[in-house]
């Protein structure tokens with residue numbers, strides 16, 4: 001039976017992500033990258049949440065810091081696949 005993940009800040013920590021490659025995709029600024037999990041753990045630590053990682057990885061995205069706040073569309077496709085959102089769209 002699948003182990004239930006503890007969700008912090010809406011997203012799991014690096015420790016809870018099992019994919020060797022973590023992909024980050026921003027549909028607004030067309031930023032797309034594949035990041036090695038073990039490298040991320042080394043740099044940010046295993047306890048960092050993906051929400052925090054998202055902020056770190058989108059440094060340089062103009063939409064991240066607007067007058068209205070965070071308007072960047074960056075997300076982790078690997079999470080979207082495993083966690084289905086009922087109010088998508």
Ligand SMILES: [Zn+2]
Nearest residue numbers: 026029061072
């Ligand atoms: Zn962006």
